[in-house]
Amino acid sequence: xxGFKDVSHxxxxxxxxxxxxxxxxxVRVYVVPKSFGEYGxxxxxxxxxxxxxxxxxxxxxxxxxxHSDIADTKAKGAHAHVNCEACHGALATxxxxxxxxxxxxxxxxxxxxxxxxxxxxxPKGFPQVNPADHMGGVPCQxxxxxxxxxxxxxxxxxxxxxxxx
Amino acid sequence: MSGVEGYMYPNEVTLYWxxxxxxxxxxxxxxxxxxxxxxxxxxxxxxAVKPIYRLALLTALAFLLDAPLPLxxxxxxxxxxxxxxxxxxxxxxxxxxxxxxxxxxxxxxxxEIWLDYRREIVLLSQQSKGLMRVIYKIMxxxxxxxxxxSLRIDEKVGWIVTLxxxxxxxxxxxxxxxxxxxxxxxxxxxSPLMPVVFIFSAMVSGIAAVMLIYMAVTKLRHQKIDMRCVxxxxxxxxxxxxxxxxxxxxxxxxxxxxxxxxxxxxxFMVHTKLYFSQIVLQIFIGTLxxxxxxxxxxxxxxxxxxxxxxxxxxxxxxxxxxxxxxxNVVIGGQLFSKSFLGYTTYKMALVTREGLLAAIGLTILPxxxxxxxxxxxxxxxxxxxxxxxxxx
Numbered sequence: 001x002x003g004f005k006d007v008s009h010x011x012x013x014x015x016x017x018x019x020x021x022x023x024x025x026x027v028r029v030y031v032v033p034k035s036f037g038e039y040g041x042x043x044x045x046x047x048x049x050x051x052x053x054x055x056x057x058x059x060x061x062x063x064x065x066x067h068s069d070i071a072d073t074k075a076k077g078a079h080a081h082v083n084c085e086a087c088h089g090a091l092a093t094x095x096x097x098x099x100x101x102x103x104x105x106x107x108x109x110x111x112x113x114x115x116x117x118x119x120x121x122x123p124k125g126f127p128q129v130n131p132a133d134h135m136g137g138v139p140c141q142x143x144x145x146x147x148x149x150x151x152x153x154x155x156x157x158x159x160x161x162x163x164x165x
Numbered sequence: 166m167s168g169v170e171g172y173m174y175p176n177e178v179t180l181y182w183x184x185x186x187x188x189x190x191x192x193x194x195x196x197x198x199x200x201x202x203x204x205x206x207x208x209x210x211x212x213a214v215k216p217i218y219r220l221a222l223l224t225a226l227a228f229l230l231d232a233p234l235p236l237x238x239x240x241x242x243x244x245x246x247x248x249x250x251x252x253x254x255x256x257x258x259x260x261x262x263x264x265x266x267x268x269x270x271x272x273x274x275x276x277e278i279w280l281d282y283r284r285e286i287v288l289l290s291q292q293s294k295g296l297m298r299v300i301y302k303i304m305x306x307x308x309x310x311x312x313x314x315s316l317r318i319d320e321k322v323g324w325i326v327t328l329x330x331x332x333x334x335x336x337x338x339x340x341x342x343x344x345x346x347x348x349x350x351x352x353x354x355x356s357p358l359m360p361v362v363f364i365f366s367a368m369v370s371g372i373a374a375v376m377l378i379y380m381a382v383t384k385l386r387h388q389k390i391d392m393r394c395v396x397x398x399x400x401x402x403x404x405x406x407x408x409x410x411x412x413x414x415x416x417x418x419x420x421x422x423x424x425x426x427x428x429x430x431x432x433f434m435v436h437t438k439l440y441f442s443q444i445v446l447q448i449f450i451g452t453l454x455x456x457x458x459x460x461x462x463x464x465x466x467x468x469x470x471x472x473x474x475x476x477x478x479x480x481x482x483x484x485x486x487x488x489x490x491x492x493n494v495v496i497g498g499q500l501f502s503k504s505f506l507g508y509t510t511y512k513m514a515l516v517t518r519e520g521l522l523a524a525i526g527l528t529i530l531p532x533x534x535x536x537x538x539x540x541x542x543x544x545x546x547x548x549x550x551x552x553x554x555x556x557x
């Protein structure tokens with residue numbers, strides 16, 4: 001029995017590990033979400049929670065159902081595959097009730113430069129300019145129609161002003 | 166864009182891994198190095214380093230307690246950090262690091278220190294008064310058995326724990342190197358030599374830190390520095406430093422000779438943005454100068470005072486050099502574009518969560534931990550400690 005007595009303190013230290021491990025397991029039961037691991041290494045309930053978020057984007061079909069003139073102009077130009085809300089922002093609220101809010105027109109000096117500022121990493125065929133040299137502070141829509149940007153297609157303020165309500 | 170030269174991809178302009186991520190491998194390295202120094206006495210029976218054995222263990226513990234804090238400061242939501250341990254994924258290097266850390270903290274360091282101090286803890290629990298008595302009582306875990314046989318068993322178990330501790334220390338710091346070395350997308354980091362280089366530089370920095378702390382603490386206690394011990398520590402530090410230097414040079418030569426597509430970009434970075442921290446601080450001041458000085462102490466005959474001064478200078482330069490190495494790895498790896506066409510700049514903030522002041526605070530904090538540990542578990546020769554305990 002005295003043989004055990006001389007090693008009993010080691011068992012006490014080992015007991016600390018056992019207690020720590022048990023505490024870990026108990027805490028784990030409480031802090032790991034119930035749906036964790038149901039489908040994969042994530043919380044399955046997150047899918048429902050994310051799906052419940054209000055929809056913010058209306059989709060280009062919704063825009064085109066009212067602004068058909070703009071849609072026609074856009075379909076013929078280089079921006080045919082750029083979605084409306086890529087430039088105008090998420091507008092589900094406006095699409096659901098047009099009178100509830102009026103979308104703010106983007107500042108073309110900022111918006112156009114975001115894609116068309118020259119950079120070595122962009123493909124050679126992609127239209128790109130040095131904004132300071134190219135327009136010197138004059139808004140892009142003075143010369144380009146943002147919905148169909150090739151010069152001569154349909155330029156000027158009227159073209160960029162938007163379509164019918 | 167200010168601070169950007171050439172072309173950077175948008176997500177490369179800002180550095181996400183700050184000075185705190187430099188601090189993290191640095192502090193973890195000091196832990197590994199201090200423990201390896203302690204193991205010299207325990208496993209390899211180098212009697213000369215006996216006076217530093219306990220101090221090395223306590224230093225390792227003090228720095229280990231500090232090691233995860235830079236990561237916590239870095240996280241946007243530190244309160245969620247526990248989640249990766251409760252739902253660990255086998256591909257998460259950081260989750261695995263947490264387990265290695267806990268293993269090293271509890272099963273190696275705390276257990277070994279407890280075994281080594283058990284006799285003193287029991288005696289102090291009987292001799293102390295008030296709160297200290299309660300603390301020591303808790304530390305005994307309710308066992309007052311300090312019979313000769315039980316202490317002999319402790320000695321044997323302690324030896325085994327140290328033996329397990331050596332690969333654990335390598336694993337702990339190897340893992341830090343692995344986290345960088347395994348990032349195949351970054352040519353500055355991606356290298357199988359990275360964990361090995363990290364381990365050896367960690368050993369050198371840890372030994373230097375313990376040597377400096379030993380000399381400073383002994384001086385503060387108005388005691389005589391055991392030069393036989395410091396000479397032996399410096400000798401081992403020199404030998405390991407040679408291996409570390411050779412490995413780093415091997416890595417460098419390998420990169421230069423291989424000269425893959427990233428080489429010109431990285432070479433340019435080393436000669437411009439990293440010139441001071443890599444060439445001047447890391448290689449020249451932090452490696453060549455201390456190596457030459459340590460070499461001189463090995464071959465020449467110097468007086469005690471001269472040796473002390475050289476060791477203090479070498480230790481300080483090594484700590485600066487290894488910190489510069491961590492800086493160059495962590496910060497350097499984020500300064501160049503993966504397009505190899507541009508470079509960004511790291512602007513260190515001053516009074517922010519990841520700024521200079523936080524980094525200084527987290528560097529000093531382990532010294533405070535060590536001060537508490539030294540008060541609680543004095544590593545001085547047992548006779549002296551018992552006299553002090555009896556005098557309380």
